[in-house]
Amino acid sequence: MNAKGYEEYLLLRRAVEELLSEHGKLVELTTGLENELSEVRRQLAAKNEEVKELQARYERAKFSGAILGGGEDAVTARRRVSELVREIDKCIALLDR
Numbered sequence: 001m002n003a004k005g006y007e008e009y010l011l012l013r014r015a016v017e018e019l020l021s022e023h024g025k026l027v028e029l030t031t032g033l034e035n036e037l038s039e040v041r042r043q044l045a046a047k048n049e050e051v052k053e054l055q056a057r058y059e060r061a062k063f064s065g066a067i068l069g070g071g072e073d074a075v076t077a078r079r080r081v082s083e084l085v086r087e088i089d090k091c092i093a094l095l096d097r
Contacts, residue, residue, distance in 0.1 A: 063077055
């Protein structure tokens with residue numbers, strides 16, 4: 001092999017080694033980001049469940065406050081309770097048939 005060919009070989013070898021090094025770094029980065037994404041998704045799911053629970057608690061508190069309190073909310077809540085009781089009575093009547 002002549003000197004020029006050998007120099008080209010060394011340049012090519014260095015370039016390949018740099019590419020392999022960069023590839024390794026990118027693989028590590030990708031793995032880290034995938035792990036981080038999985039953790040963030042898990043945290044998001046937990047927060048979504050917490051939001052659902054808090055919304056349900058808020059609705060219960062709002063409903064019970066409306067029944068105990070006065071005003072238009074209380075009238076609406078009592079009307080809804082009455083509707084539910086009537087619906088339950090209808091179901092019981094159907095079961096008795």
